[in-house]
Amino acid sequence: MATTSVTIRMDENLKKQAETLFDEMGLNMTTAINIFAKAVVRQGKIPFEIAADPFLSEVNQARIRESLEQLKSGQVMVKTMEELETMADE
Structure with a gap:
């Protein structure tokens, strides 16, 4: 089977973290990316759910x-648990 090269751009820190994790699994980056690509082709979709993290909402x-800003200006406001729960429900 013929092979080809693929070049991707990735955050340097993410790459290091991924390489460390893959190494712990006995894989290298190429093998891990190939496993991902094969799963995509086999399933006809991304093999995991992609969803927005609600923590990162606007x-x-x-x-x-x-x-x-409150912390920097020394205006830290202590909230009660009830106030925090109300904020979480908004």
């Missing part, structure tokens, strides 16, 4: 930015 990001 609302949460705005809250995080606001909290960081």
Whole structure:
């Protein structure tokens, strides 16, 4: 079977983390990517669910930015558990 090269761009830190994990599994990056590609072809889809992380929603990001600004300015507001639960329900 003929082989070909594929070049991809990836965050350097992600690559290092993936290589470390693959090494622990006894794989290299090429083998892991081939396993992924074969699963995609065999199943006719990405072999895992791809979904947005609700933590990264714009609302949460705005809250995080606001909290960081409060922390930087010394205006940290302590919330009660009830207030935190209400915020989580919004």
